Amino acid sequence: MADLKVSERRFPRVKNKSPAPIQITAEQILHDARQERDKQEADNRPPEWQITDQTELQDYRTRKRKQFETVICRVGRIEAGTWVNYARWEESHADFASARSVWERALIAHRFNHTLYLKYAEFEMKNKFVNRARNIWDRAIEVFPRVDQVWYKYIHMEQMLGNFAGARQIFERWMEWEPDQEGWLSYVRFELRYKEIERARSIFERLVHCHNKPSAWIRYAKFEMKSGEIAKARSCYERAVENLAEDEAGEEIFLAFAEFEELCKETERARFIYRFALDQVPKNCAEYVYGKFITLENVILAKKGLEYEDEVRKNLLNYDVWFDYIRLEERVGTKEKIREVYERAIGNVPPASEKCYWQRYIYFWINYALFEEVDVQDIDRAREVYKKCLATIPHGNFSFSKIWLMAAKFEIRQLNLEGARRILGNAIGRAPKSKIFKEYIQLETNFGNMGCCRKLYEKYLEWSPQNSYAWMKYADLEILSQEIDRARAIFELAISQPALDKPEYIWKKYIDFELKNDHGRARELYERLLERTKHVKVWISYAMFEACAEKDDVYQKCILHARGVFERALDYFRTYASELKEERAKLLDEWEKMESGFGELGDVESVRAKQPRKIKRRRRIEAKNSLEAYEEYLDYLFPEEIQTGYLKLFEAAYNWKKQKVSD
Template identity: 65%
Template sequence: MVFRLHGSGIVTILLNTQLLLNQTQTRLNPNTPQNIYISISDIRVSILIIIIIIIIIFFFFTTSSRIYSPSSLSSSITALNRLVMANREGDPALGYLTRKETEVKLPRPTRVKNKTPAPIQITAEQILREARERQEAEIRPPKQKITDPTELADYRLRKRKEFEDLIRRVRWNKSVWVKYAKWEESQKDFARARSVWERALDVDYRDHTMWLKYADVEMKNKFINHARNVWDRAVTLLPRVDQLWYKYIHMEEMLGNVAGARQIFERWMSWEPDQQAWLSYIKFELRYNEIERARGIYERFVLCIPKVGAWIRYAKFEMKNGEIGRARNCYERAVDKLADDEEAETLFVAFAEFEEKCKETERARCIYKFALDHIPKGRAEDLYRKFVAFEKQYGDREGIEDAIVGKRRFQYEEEVRKNPLNYDSWFDYIRLEESVGNKSRIREVYERAIANVPPADEKRYWQRYIYLWINYALYEELDAQDISRTRDVYSECLKLIPHKKFSFAKIWLLAAQFEIRQLNLSGARSILGNAIGVAPKDKIFKKYIEIELQLGNIDRCRKLYEKYLEWSPENCYAWSKYAELERSLSETERARAIFELAIAQPALDMPELLWKAYIDFEIAEGEFERTRQLYERLLDRTKHLKVWISYAKFEASAIEEAEQHEELPENVLLEQKKLCIQRARRVFENAINYYRTSAPELKEERAMLLEEWLNMESSFGELGDIELVRVKLPKKLKKRRQIEIDDGPAGYEEYIDYLFPEESQASNLKILEQAYKWKKQKVASDDEDDDDMDD
């Protein structure tokens, strides 16, 4: 079979071959502007493609009459097409490599099968030592020696070319310029070195380090005029760089050109530099003993920089030269100009120490006091300390105490400045001022303290603050004895308190008591009436009623109690006190009516106290039948253990009442005693029946009730029946029960249980009943077995 190539297959092969050749020519073109490097893989692929093309052409033209396998030729063509397509898919920047050949292949993670430690361990020190031992010797280039001018000229040319090329690439790198200039300097070609420095300054003249190095090169090689020229240009272009001025002046001074150095200083001072520049100028003049010139510079210095440090230096300069008058004049001028400055404390301390050195203690004391009066307390810490030390050294006892008080005053001022709402600091500050006794200062501190109102309308924030007002009012009344100011203080305080949210009964009562002390009863009643209308409280009602009761105004007391009960009808204390008032006035019916109204209220805060007061009232009146009725009514409401015990004790107490009637015959008295005992026993029996039938779970209360009954029977003596109660006493059993919490059981606890006699009998009956049932079942089963055997 003859295999013939179709026209489309030949065209495809030729087109693909032409495409590969074009790509190869593009990569091998030397005129391409990019730097192209042909890898070994590109060459191998190109050679392979050429060989395949030659083989196909050779077989096509020379052996067209031979028989070929169509599958082999078609596979060759397919391989060529795949090679071309793979080349198309490859990255153009990587030649003929495909993506599969150029992808990053990471090593596969190996699984360690044996994790036991190796017998020979390798340490880091061993690895480093082996690396150092196996390190090859460093290859150093041979040293070159220049032997004739031609070689030197070539070397210089080559070196300059390197520097110039480097400068063209990194023009802004200053270190390159410096190296270039220093190399020219090392070659003693100073003209070229200056040219390099000038070119570097043209690039960036604001870099003062370039000027410093340029000038140092000129000075090092003793080109003085060139160095002056460089320094002059530098300070002209960069007048705010102090280092340039210092170097320039130092050069002139080292050359002995004092006038030139002074002229440079004057040029510098025209720019009004900082403090250190002026001090350097002054030291320069003092080195040459130019005192007047230095004094003139100091005058210009304090005018240019009017600060405390400048004036103190000026005054110390005059003091050092023995000019005490001039020094004092400097301090006085400084105080006139800088009395309100933030650093005024330092100035006053220095002034006082100057006067102290001059043995002018009175002048120093006046300076300290003047400073303490004019400087804010927050900036006078050092001043207080110095003043205390001064008074301890030169002052008397009174002066020392004043100084110590001033120091403590400063401490308190600092505390209240940091936290104005720290009322404890205000209290300490006020006590300090009160110990001194200056009324104006005391009132000032009080006013400042009460001006710091708590930020929130909550009573817990006001509880300490309100005592500032109370102390203020008491001070005005007792110490200052200013009645009108005291009344104003109370009035302003009552206006300030937000009574709709909370109030303070103490301030109302203190204001009313103050008016009573001034014999102004109408004013006191007005204050207490306003208190009841604006912010009624128990304390206000109690104190108001107490005041009216002391004055004997019973009608006002009744009205106040009515207001009290209208405001708080659940208040058992008010009901009891109202009834007690009526009883003290022998108004028994009114008192009984008040008690009846009280116990009829739907809600009471402490009903047990009210009932007790009512019962005690009836007992005191000798109304035993009414008392029994009250106890019965109370038991209808509650079956509490204390009520039963109190009821029984009341019935037993009738014996004591009967004994008071000594004129009765003994047999009648004995009958009354027996009757009282029977009533008491009846109460206890009712209580026991209630706990046994209606509340069997209250075993502890039932046991306590029996204990009280036993004690009472013992107290009856011969008339008592102890055995009656003893047979009813329970047995105490110690048991355990599991404790249950939210997370589950939490162990066991022991508790005391009570076993009463009737419960033990019931348990015995249950045991007998179970035994009887068991016996009956056993007999029945035996009968059935006998019947089966008969069958």
């Protein structure tokens, strides 16, 4: 109970808890306190001291200087503000000499404080001592050449005075110290204010030489862009890419270059720059470049897509635009979108049934089938594309062996040999072509199906009996199968054809075949060939064959046979083809070479005796002394109007010479 009574005495209960009629805030209390303080200070203010004569002024100045000196002795080496206050007090009394003395003493005490130099120079400028201010600025830039503020203040003073040449000179002195980029740019801005474009350009050249950094090159290019020099701006970017090292270039210069090309509406250039940047900039630093490139690509592709849609809407048969549209969709489109464009393209069938109009159109089907097979790997769709394509082509008028072969090879890739045979057989039945026969025969040859190859060759020759290539390949097949009689029969059928395209190849092939098997048959072939043609190459080949036909024990007999062939050939060319002089000369040359090759058994001299003699006729130039010769000569050299005088002269000379000879 005692503790309870004590607590009640210490903290009495509040009986009236209602708010007071006048509320007092903390702000009001502080305001009242401030007013009370100002009132007390006003009451305790010392009386104003008025100086009435020069003596009192001198006493005041002496006392005040003593106070300043006392403070300077105490803290002058530490606080520079005391010196500034002292100098400004002297300045307020127009004692400029004393003020300068204070400033000089301050500079000695604080030699590395550039602020004192600035305030000292401002004191001189404010009181219009310009030359003294220049001296102070010169001293300041010698002590603090790396403090930009000193240079800026000095240049600003010269500009305010209108001394632009002096300001330019100060800039040049500053640039010798190679300041940072902002100093160079301030120099550029100074020249631009006075329309000195060439000077500004030369400063930029010095800047990029001094600071070979992306930011400097970008500033230079932007300056050229602002001046309207697009080519020079592009040159700046190109030089920047060349001069900057790979680690220095970064993405900054490439982004600026690409944005510049975008502003110039050079979209392709910008795209190339982005791609080049993605190759040069490290992958971890190229995210922003890649984002910009993707954005540009999307914008370009969307714009291109709209352009292609507009063009194909105007002309559905413009296949070049369709091809570009398909390539665009294959780069960025989905599978469904690509299929849609392909279906729209193949729906525009050429209106005329002429092959020249279908040669571009057929590649829509080829690319469509390859897209389904390679990119999408949808085999059923690819097979369906080939079937629709073959059904669309008017094989009665023309066909494309390429599409037949591609469809067959597609089935072979899917290990469907029967399907490939079916397609190739259908091609031979509907639109036979040499290329299809060759590929089909090669396919069956690879599988060793000789019976099928023979049937194909028979169909091939039924379709094109004048094709020498087909006859030779058929014979090669039989030779490969060791069917000599069948090969000989094929050669006989071939040479009996009335209109072979290249009969000389067939005869040569047949003769080479018999040379390996039977020399007697080869000799008979040469005789049969000479019944058809008497070409000099046939005679020479026949003679060479006879020279090498027998073995060494009857070598002299071979020589006689070869000479007999040459004699027959020579008689033919002399009797029935005397106008073929070059062929006869060639025949004799080959005969002479052959005789030289026989060695001691050869008779070269007799062949040389048959060679025609070469007679060189010399023209006899006879001097014409008659008057008619002179007339002809004059007709050749001179026109008619000037011939009269010459004729009289020549006639007198001729008569004189004739009279002299007679005497």
